[in-house]
Amino acid sequence: MAGVNKVILLGNLGADPEIRSLPSGSKVATFNIATSEAYNNKDGVRVEQTEWHRIELWDNLANIAEQYLHKGDSVYVEGKIRTEEYTDKDNINRRVTKIRGTAMTLVGGRRDNQEGGSNAPSAAPQAPRPAPSVATPPAPEFDTNAGGDGGDDLPF
Numbered sequence: 168m169a170g171v172n173k174v175i176l177l178g179n180l181g182a183d184p185e186i187r188s189l190p191s192g193s194k195v196a197t198f199n200i201a202t203s204e205a206y207n208n209k210d211g212v213r214v215e216q217t218e219w220h221r222i223e224l225w226d227n228l229a230n231i232a233e234q235y236l237h238k239g240d241s242v243y244v245e246g247k248i249r250t251e252e253y254t255d256k257d258n259i260n261r262r263v264t265k266i267r268g269t270a271m272t273l274v275g276g277r278r279d280n281q282e283g284g285s286n287a288p289s290a291a292p293q294a295p296r297p298a299p300s301v302a303t304p305p306a307p308e309f310d311t312n313a314g315g316d317g318g319d320d321l322p323f
Contacts, residue, residue: 178202180198180237193226196232198221201217223249
């Protein structure tokens with residue numbers, strides 16, 4: 168029997184990513200993102216529920232996270248659920264559930280208060296922050312000269 172293990176999250180970082188370099192040369196970035204939903208309960212009271220997700224990115228995605236992600240940023244992550252078991256320093260067995268990211272896209276533009284900037288809103292437009300998207304297949308190439316001389320006599 169086949170199964171699907173896919174997670175899609177769009178949320179905000181709770182803190183800057185923690186970056187570790189392993190002896191093998193691999194790099195791993197870990198961070199938490201929050202997703203929220205709001206609904207009215209049976210008494211008609213508006214309730215907001217926030218869920219925190221532990222994200223783990225490896226190698227190239229970790230490099231991008233290290234360079235571009237900061238506390239409060241919005242990020243779109245696709246990945247797989249991973250549950251790990253370990254024994255802590257007090258010899259207690261623990262389980263932790265993580266999302267191992269396989270694709271990530273930064274959402275939103277440049278923040279106004281980066282690197283010594285003020286917290287005051289800026290009236291001048293900011294250049295958008297590059298939003299790399301990883302694990303996206305390249306767009307197909309089309310032969311614009313196929314089946315003709317390349318003229319402008321398009322059928323539509």
